[in-house]
Amino acid sequence: MTNVTRLPGPIADAWDWQRLGLCRGHDSAQFFHPDGERGASRGRREAAARSVCGRCPVRAECAAHALAAREPYGVWGGFSEADRLRLQTIGWEDCVDRASQRVNLFRLEERLTQPARPRPAGVPIRPAAARPATSRPDRMAS
Numbered sequence: 001m002t003n004v005t006r007l008p009g010p011i012a013d014a015w016d017w018q019r020l021g022l023c024r025g026h027d028s029a030q031f032f033h034p035d036g037e038r039g040a041s042r043g044r045r046e047a048a049a050r051s052v053c054g055r056c057p058v059r060a061e062c063a064a065h066a067l068a069a070r071e072p073y074g075v076w077g078g079f080s081e082a083d084r085l086r087l088q089t090i091g092w093e094d095c096v097d098r099a100s101q102r103v104n105l106f107r108l109e110e111r112l113t114q115p116a117r118p119r120p121a122g123v124p125i126r127p128a129a130a131r132p133a134t135s136r137p138d139r140m141a142s
Contacts, residue, residue, distance in 0.1 A: 017061040022052050032074040046080050053078035060102035067092050067103065078105070083112055 018024075023031060031049045033042055053059050053075065063077025066084060073081060087108060095107045 017058040020058045021062060022056040023049075026052060031076075046075055049075035050078045050080075060105055063105065063108065064096055064103045077103075079108070086112060 030045060030052070033045065037045070053062070056062065056077075059077045061077075063079055065071075066076030066079065067087060070088065071084065075081075076084070079087070090111060092103070092108060092111070095104045095111070096102070097104070
């Protein structure tokens with residue numbers, strides 16, 4: 001579940017960037033997977049969503065929001081669920097300009113292409129209780 005305590009309050013200026021998103025008016029199914037979708041179907045849907053995000057004027061704000069709020073589902077700012085999970089694991093906070101609430105997209109994408117590296121000492125990993133629960137309906141309970 002999304003950690004809503006990290007979301008800004010109902011201040012219009014904090015959410016105003018969403019009005020400019022190219023995803024407005026698109027079918028949300030392009031950005032959020034249906035139950036059981038995997039493989040090539042998921043890859044094609046995510047690629048289509050990323051192409052919309054790639055042209056979006058507020059992509060950096062969207063990516064920053066999704067990472068800060070730990071959005072567990074969908075493509076946000078051109079980053080899939082798996083991308084964001086990896087960025088959460090290896091660290092992304094140093095890629096944010098706190099004044100503008102934008103992330104450096106180039107640095108985030110570059111970080112995703114690098115081999116896994118341990119998180120720097122002293123940087124906490126979020127506790128297991130804060131991680132979103134995942135269920136695998138395709139597997140039977142043992």
